[in-house]
Amino acid sequence: MSDRYLTLINSPFGRTVATRVGLPRPGVLRRYQLGDPVLEGPLRLGRVGADGIKGLPELLTGVGLGLVEGDSEVVSQDRDASCGVGSVSTRETGRQRWSGLVFDASAASRPGELAELRDFFAGALRRLAPAGRVVVIGRQPQGQDPVLDATRNALDGIIRSLAKELRAGATANLVLLTGDADAAALEGPLRFLLSGRSAYVDGQVLVVGALADESGVADWNQPLAGRVAVVTGAARGIGAAIAAALARDGARVIAADLPAAGEALSKVANQVGGTALQLDIAAPQAAGRLIQHAETRYGGLDLVIHNAGITRDKLLANMSVKHWDSVLAVNLEAQLLLNRALLDSGLLRAGHRLVSLASTSGIAGNRGQTNYAASKAGVIGMVRSWSSEVAAQGGTINAVAPGFIDTDMTHAMPFATREVARRLNSLQQAGLPVDVAEAVGFLCWPASSGVNGQVLRVCGQNLVGA
């Protein structure tokens, strides 16, 4: 399972060799551990013009970040495990290393004003710490004013380029607020994107609307406290990682998988202190059995994670009816039926979250995977289409699209193919199942009610060609 190249290249010997012969030098990613602060060091905040998003500096300070505006005010940060974020103390420092750079470009209305973004980053980027975080905040184009919309869309090109420039495990992402969203809607997305939870999310654009409900998170070490989750395909790989992450964050977990996965499934259920449910999601009685289990054991359901999926790769020219039908049935039709049944059941509580696993194959296609890509593109279409109805019921529905993730499945690939695929992204390494799990967890937070109908890629800015 381990990426031996990554380990070697970050040893003193490996660094020397890599520098001499020009090998890729993937950085070590910063991953969240329970109790970690959002950032280990100070954050610098910049903005276009005098007006930014109202309350953004206060929000960042409230998150516990060592906030620095301009060069005038320098605040460092000590780790404080008790609240899961750093506490703030003020003292002057010299040439500070930034753990995070946040630029509020929401007030930019002409291309010329983007020069302020250059001014901010050209100076600050040289002092970005390893595994640092860059987040740019803008507003979504609205289709009315071409000068305004050109300026707003320019941020997309900037952040995708910048993510390709950063090294040493640092990432850059863009948050686009919709018209009515304010600083409150940013707390969840910023806590996710600045923290080690977003280690493998890079070069992405997240659209964030106004909060649908104000229910905050009391304890950020337990953001899912009181929630009941079901995770399909939970016996191994990404599904097991999701079950573990949701449980760590406070959720009670129903681990579901095929009867054949029996022993592995029981093990996962035990590890997360949840219940095991043997369930073939493509069977006609699947929805009924899931609803009965959740109702009997937990009295309701909050989080539904559609992770179960299969691959049956063949070129379309040689694709059998069986390969085609089974992939569509398990990966797409089962989710459509389960979601319909759950939404009609009355079992889903206010603030519920439906999260589907898509794939970069569903976005960019993949050779040999017309069936799989059809199912995953279908999932994306489903999520977008259902977002209004789910919002009306008080919940959200989103998808997470993993790129190249190290699992048993990828370890069955030929060595050379796997090594090349691993490096074809801006972080020059594969993601881990936990990276996908953290993105799922973020979408489940009460603080994420402004994120709906979205597809969040966890792919290290994969060069997949869409």
Place this chain on the structure above:
Amino acid sequence: MSDRYLTLINSPFGRTVATRVGLPRPGVLRRYQLGDPVLEGPLRLGRVGADGIKGLPELLTGVGLGLVEGDSEVVSQDRDASCGVGSVSTRETGRQRWSGLVFDASAASRPGELAELRDFFAGALRRLAPAGRVVVIGRQPQGQDPVLDATRNALDGIIRSLAKELRAGATANLVLLTGDADAAALEGPLRFLLSGRSAYVDGQVLVVGALADESGVADWNQPLAGRVAVVTGAARGIGAAIAAALARDGARVIAADLPAAGEALSKVANQVGGTALQLDIAAPQAAGRLIQHAETRYGGLDLVIHNAGITRDKLLANMSVKHWDSVLAVNLEAQLLLNRALLDSGLLRAGHRLVSLASTSGIAGNRGQTNYAASKAGVIGMVRSWSSEVAAQGGTINAVAPGFIDTDMTHAMPFATREVARRLNSLQQAGLPVDVAEAVGFLCWPASSGVNGQVLRVCGQNLVGA
């Protein structure tokens, strides 16, 4: 300028070597020459269910394609230069090679119905001719019915995967009709996507609305007859290719470029039988000078091609104010000012076309190009935002986003970098300036009034990572 690897690998010796050692084998692309038929051989048409788009078979026959439905009816085709497309004659053949495969999936409303797509392609793909064309037609998701929208969006994953599977210069693309569009809106897109004009367009999704006006094309050897076009940056490279293609297709061309390009510009203007206009598009008087030239010499303007652009590459950490500002000014702000002035001038005639050159860098970002990507993403935002206003004035506005195109600029790249960049797409080769020019020409056709606010990539399905 020539791709020597491409030439070698398609020689008998090169083919043998490549097969033995597993080298990439880019196919020879089919490119349009004046008088070429849309396809050289027969086309097979399939559909989901009994109902497809009304009039589609008749449309294809009218286009002069040798149309075959199912296996029952076989029609072959002879070349007829007089109408620019093949004429149709009926005779039985044996195991036909298909030059084109069109599948009408517009009636698919459940994922299960996509099995008919598999049935069609699994049989037919093995008989696709070199440089063949696959076009799937669907309808755009509408955000109301999750089962329907999942089915419709599945086509996206299928076509992007299939494009990665095809070899020998064949391409696959998807046309998504909006709610009110019918067969008439498909004539332009199908003539483009099936013909040699779309040689380097692969794995793309084109959204097509209803025709805004019914003005057809009388002579498909001269689809731009009677139109007056201005092309900026016309003195060389892609701009010169656009000027030539528009002139070949019947337009009268104003070739515009910087005064410094004087001699090269005159040469292009002479070659295309047009006029030369020395114009710095970033100068304050640019719009006034262009309007005066077009009014005095031609009495009006139909086609505006914003091709002029510059690059000033640097990592954002080292980006100078001058590099940033100049790229934004020339590539984005000048277009915003010119378009505003032209739309207000009354000079643009009914059926006018504004086409901007974007770039895959503006979609996916590029290392060292935050400024360039900002400008090109800005252009994309501009085009989308302006589409309603331009449509209200009787025109369209679109962008073409080239991928890796062989020009003097790319020939200044180091050999190894260029060779790798050339192969990182599904066609395993760079595009040519004429490929971009043909896409611009297509958007300019009277028959393209249903294509508005779109970004058409000409990139061979580039693996650029967005």
